[in-house]
Amino acid sequence: MRARSGPQESSLTIRDIARLAGVSAATVSRVVNRDARVSTAKRGAVMAVIEQVHYQPSVVAQWLARGTSHAFGVLTEDLASDFYGQALKGIEAGLRNSGYHPIFASGAQPAEADAAIELLMRNRISALIAVGFFREESLRELARKLPFVNVGPRIAGLEDRCAVADNAGGAYEATRHLIALGHRRIVHIAGPSSHQHSADRVLGFNKALQEARIKSDVRLIVEGDFEAASGARAVESLLRRRIAFTAVFAANDPMAYGAMHTLFV
The missing domain is CATH 1.10.260.40 (lambda repressor-like DNA-binding domains)
Incomplete structure (x- = not known):
């Protein structure tokens, strides 16, 4: 030996x-x-x-x-969400071969988000990417401590660190497409009214109707919660009340899936 x-x-x-x-x-x-x-x-x-x-x-x-790790903290509302999941995959792909890796944490409620932020900071992250809606004061405090990007709403004073989707513009174009196909009775299955992205999509939907001189019918805007079941419930409610419609514009894919399942299955 x-x-x-x-x-x-x-x-x-x-x-x-x-x-x-x-x-x-x-x-x-x-x-x-x-x-x-x-x-x-x-x-x-x-x-x-x-x-x-x-x-x-x-x-x-x-x-x-070093005092920091080669890790980017990624804070999101929901790791299981289809919408946020696509964003997280993009972040992971963007960091590949960069020498950095992502650490994911989630929290939909303020207390959960605070706990997630504390977890990420304990891991000595080098930077933070927030994906979703979080308390602005918490994000401003983080931005003072380390490099930071917010994928979500525009934050006053941090505009240059925010990647903001044009929700109103996207909803406007989607509704214009349905109008161009000849539809006049268009249902919009919206997200929660308290959610800024949802409110922006409603604005875009209504703008397209107004430009086409289509009278808005408040019964055709049904509030959901971004989950598939709420899309199904919205369509079931319209059918039960015998409210006529020829097209549906849902604020996200899960609600669209729920609506389609009710209509075609």
């Missing part, structure tokens, strides 16, 4: 690498943390040892050394 001549590769520390490379532990730390304050010769010696023994630096130790 071959005698051990040194520490096992799986248990190597920065001090072991320093001893093998003939440099200080501080120099090894600078190399693994990509600090430029290392001479080419010493960096080469350290990297040669690291490759030879297949050393993997401790992620936690690197976080402690």
